[in-house]
Amino acid sequence: MDSITQAALGATVAGAIAGKRCNAKVLLVGALLGTLPDLDVFLDYGDAVNNTIKHRGFSHSLFVLPPLALLISWLYCRFRPDPFWSFKRVSFVTLSVLITHTLLDAMTTYGTQLLWPLDGYFELRNVFIIDPLYTLPLLLAIGVACFAKQHGGRWCQAVVLISTLYLGWGYTAQQVVAKRVEANLAAQAIPSERVLITPTPFNTVLWRIVVMDDGKYWEGLASLFDQDSHIEFVNRPLSVWPLEEEPTTLMGLRAFSHGYLNYREESGMLIVSDLRLGMANNLSFEFAFAERDEVGEWALLESTQRYPGERGFEHLNTLWERLKGDQEIDANLQRVERTL
Structure with missing residues (x-):
């Protein structure tokens, strides 16, 4: 999906997990984590074809993202200790944001190397790479969560459910x-x-x-x-x-x-x-x-x-x-x- 959608999804997933602790800082961190896998677009693989087919490669792999999430979580807890945000909670948020990113990409037509370094591109093709009906509710939840304080997490939870149901609708329509x-x-x-x-x-x-x-x-x-x-x-x-x-x-x-x-x-x-x-x-x-x-x-x-x-x-x-x-x-x- 496009970068705005991935950032919005990352923020909403983080806010949903944070619940009553959802705030602007949590949403921002979630948005940054949500864009992290797509930073591979800045890598130059030497020619136009390789730059295209190697995007959504190692940075989207289900073999790479879990250890990366653990590393990011350890670094965060090491330098920003917090009684509530334990290593377990931080790693759960980080892994959830990264995994939902790559799974959403796999639902588009582009293709995602979920099992890199093993060969294979995976795609369900049940949603277009830009779909306002998927993205706008995520942005709405973020906007409400920034001002709703204790209720922001509930909004994020509801919208994560709605967005997931929309993806299910896309698959059903395709069938x-x-x-x-x-x-x-x-x-x-x-x-x-x-x-x-x-x-x-x-x-x-x-x-x-x-x-x-x-x-x-x-x-x-x-x-x-x-x-x-x-x-x-x-x-x-x-x-x-x-x-x-x-x-x-x-x-x-x-x-x-x-x-x-x-x-x-x-x-x-x-x-x-x-x-x-x-x-x-x-x-x-x-x-x-x-x-x-x-x-x-x-x-x-x-x-x-x-x-x-x-x-x-x-x-x-x-x-x-x-x-x-x-x-x-x-x-x-x-x-x-x-x-x-």
């Missing part, structure tokens, strides 16, 4: 859409071996579906407010890696994306796209891997580069109309391709 997708793929004779279902920006009502096929992939939208269960799928060309040599960065990107990759040539550059995040023709993660040399042959770049996209908010209204169940928009899906 409802999944059953509808399964029926549509069978009815339309589209292969169903590799199907991706993920929320569109800022909500858990409108869902994007990507289906991989031989030589093409299918893309569609499904809203929980649709009156008709039919899903309009648009097929798009799916290319393969054109070079004999396969760099290790490509292997890493393939693992990160679970194979949801596409390849194209644009302006003499070989572009590799992660199909999971964004919309067709305007995807969030695109990388330049090679360029044409003087004789027209592909030459791998010394280091991969982010390929710039043009994402904006001007078409969010179209997605909003589609969210409300206007399936006529699906006949012209290109209208929303330039959305986040």
Whole structure:
């Protein structure tokens, strides 16, 4: 999730555990701990692909966070002893904030290396990386807790429960859409071996579906407010890696994306796209891997580069109309391709 949400979650979790001892200091410490795992974004792994796929790595690992929590707690108790905030209480708060951070990240589509240094990216894809309906209650609880004194902890406890229920709602909505997708793929004779279902920006009502096929992939939208269960799928060309040599960065990107990759040539550059995040023709993660040399042959770049996209908010209204169940928009899906 975004940094504001993670800080808000950390503060609210800390306030919920503190209970009657909840105050501005507890909330601030919780917010700082909530942002700690994401400080790995300042590490440079050498190129654009590695900076992307190694984010949410060691700093989000369930093998690393518990000993880190114990170390932070020991240091705090060593230099700031407090009869109430014993090592046991401090370590419980610290571990809770750090673990809820990485578990929330694992519910987005980006992917989180929960078991680093073991290989594997985990994601449930039941919530978008920015969702106001999840974040705003957390911010409200923090605001109330700053002034409610003894009742602040209760507000935090209530909102932590509400936010958890919202994540459960996202998973339930995803499963409802999944059953509808399964029926549509069978009815339309589209292969169903590799199907991706993920929320569109800022909500858990409108869902994007990507289906991989031989030589093409299918893309569609499904809203929980649709009156008709039919899903309009648009097929798009799916290319393969054109070079004999396969760099290790490509292997890493393939693992990160679970194979949801596409390849194209644009302006003499070989572009590799992660199909999971964004919309067709305007995807969030695109990388330049090679360029044409003087004789027209592909030459791998010394280091991969982010390929710039043009994402904006001007078409969010179209997605909003589609969210409300206007399936006529699906006949012209290109209208929303330039959305986040």
